Amino acid sequence: MLGDRAYALIDRETGHVASAKHPRKWSKLIECRAAFEAPPQPGEPLPPVRITLPDGTELCSTQPDVEQVLSRVLGREVTLTSTVPEAPTREANRAPIDGSPDEELIRSESLALAAPTGTFFDHAPLHVLTTATLARLSELYPSGRFEPRRFRPNLLIGPSEGEGFVENGWLGRSLQVGPDVRMRLIDPSPRCVITTLAQGDLPRDPGILRTVGAHVSAASVTFAPGVVFPAVAGAYATVLHGGRLRKDAALHWAASAPR
DSSP: TTTTTTTTTEEEOOOOOTTSSSHHGGGGGGOOEESSSOOOOOTTTOOEEEEETTTSSEEEETTTTTTHHHHHHHSSEEEEEESHHHHHHEEOOOTTTSSTOOOEEEEEEETTSOOOSSSOSSSSSEEEEEEEHHHHHHHHTTTTTOOOOHOOOEEEEOOOSOOOSGGGTTTOOOEEEEEEEEEEEEEEOOOOOGGGGGBBTTTHHHHHHHHHHOOOOEOOSSSSSTTOOOOOOEEEEEEEOOOOOOTTEEEEEEEOOOO
């Protein structure tokens, strides 16, 4: 999607891309918001980004002191950039889901393994999630708030048929969205600690990830064929044919394309 993951913060000490997957270092990231000051256009330079800090203060990416302010708010020295390092990495807490909420097992991980070179995507260019999955998780853990912003999909789909974790049955298929856009669902989307973090009026809730981990798993069809990924919700996708997306666009399954 044009402009998605176009900017990132780089930790000057470690060189890693800043990610709330390491909450002890970067939990305040999830409390910030960013939006382009004008819609990005194909083939044009990226427009400036307006950043809203946790206290509501706004600043622009073109301000001379933007990195100084962000470093102060986040508690670490950072560089704001749209230039992707040669081999971008992040740190992520991969402690057992059923362990203590404060347990840490920090790993260094490569970014964008299923995305074009020179991008800041976690893994693939698109993340698809259905309302059916959110509804089923809510049934399993009624006191949890399973809202899209915890899972941050590019596309939230209300399927016309099927209940529960329907994305797991879509893997390996090609989906047509509206008249132009076609994508291939390549793998399940493993969930991480970010889904549990406080943001806005959403409280910290380790039960969100524990519920996903206890009830949802799916086998990879692309990245590691046959390997079962635990704690998944939604699916990763790659773009087969680009175009303009519109809210409430019609969906249908497209003819299979070569992988």
